[in-house]
Amino acid sequence: MKNPFRPDTSKILPGQREIPQYQKFAEQMRSLILDGSYTSGQRIPSEASLSKDSGLSVLTVRQGLSVLVDEGLIVRQTGRGSFVTELNWLKASFTVGGLEEWIESHDFKASMSSFRVYEAQSPVTTLLKVPPKTPLGFIQHRLMVHKDTLMLHEGYVILDPKRPLLEAELAISFLIGVVKGVQGLIKGASLEMKPHLLSDNEAQLLDLDVGAPAFSLDYVFFDAAKEPISCGSFICPSGSIKLCSRVGIPIN
């Protein structure tokens, strides 16, 4: 059955898909929140009344509201209603930027600077859930573009006889694996970003001053069974990556 409510899009040029109704609706509601018509903590009208007022179906209204939920502008509570949230940077999520160009670059490569077997000690034993003195692979990398060292990496990997790791594989798995995940092996990661001061050795390798500010990205990798495979950290000088976020109103 032809839907009589659907706007006639036949006159719209091909390739010029019009903005979806739910996005228009979301935009409208966003304006009302941002210009103060609805203030923080205030309840906004119910789906039913918004649907009635806007002439849109309840589901379309809901879809629009879910956009605002994703943006963190409102929260929804079953049986109570939807409420305007307070702006709070504690709930901001920071994304990593500034590395993609280098990673995609053909000149990007990881050179392994050392590999040896190491007997597990704390805190690695805790992170990898292995007993003390378990033999682990210890590897160090320099992540480079041309002749410049962008980041340093060092990590420990569990030496599983059922999963033999050649040095070449390590070089690949740690680089690609850590950045993009090893196909069929690494299925998840737990990450923490910490502030870090470059040591003498690190500063020399990175051609920076001792004590220069950097991020330390500490990670633990897991397999599909949620068992740890490897752990380690990347030393990222402040120039190599950015950690940015936006909250509230979207700024271009």
Next chain:
Amino acid sequence: MKNPFRPDTSKILPGQREIPQYQKFAEQMRSLILDGSYTSGQRIPSEASLSKDSGLSVLTVRQGLSVLVDEGLIVRQTGRGSFVTELNWLKASFTVGGLEEWIESHDFKASMSSFRVYEAQSPVTTLLKVPPKTPLGFIQHRLMVHKDTLMLHEGYVILDPKRPLLEAELAISFLIGVVKGVQGLIKGASLEMKPHLLSDNEAQLLDLDVGAPAFSLDYVFFDAAKEPISCGSFICPSGSIKLCSRVGIPIN
């Protein structure tokens, strides 16, 4: 009309809402991806065939798949299909933790350590989009719990005659405003987290060693018109906040 497909929930104890179908479906698909049945980059079956196989409606299938999209496990492309994504920590989003308890604490307070009027210089002029030598309010805070200083804050605010700011208001607006947003004024923020070394003065105020690693959280706040209101930075020693993330398989 009674829906014959709906599972009979009448025998389920009240308060024991059963797991929604779309979540069960998402869980099922997630397992197939994580155990390697679908590998990275591979196309997964279409909505229609998944719907047919699972006995669920297309919309419910879609809802389940959108869970996986949110988790970053798959991407969807119009006209092509849905594909398993590769694990990539470059797309990880880090959230701030470790502060909530303190913020909620009754002993948490901000003490203003200085306020004066300042003539704008670069880079503040750029951030706040004001001409050089525009008078700005400059304020410094110590964010404390009991007698311990958790974080330092300093920032610049545009002195708008239409928006008079008393010192007391500044104290409140910068604290609550920066953490939770000033009701009716700040509508958005642009944030960047940087590694930072404590200066002599900062170390003394925080009772830490000079050069200790810390985060610097640099911000610009905007009003509803996306115009800058204030900018500044929080100095957060590594103990005061955490920046954590997870990618891929959810680890408890």
Next chain:
DNA sequence: AAGTGGTCTAGACCACTAT
């Protein structure tokens, strides 16, 4: 009892992609 959001169904039209 009334109202709210959460879940689920069926069916339709569309733009996009690949063949």
Next chain:
DNA sequence: TAGTGGTCTAGACCACTTT
């Protein structure tokens, strides 16, 4: 041309919260 995901509608039942 056939298949895919994207948008939209109408209608139903449910658990939850407030009155």
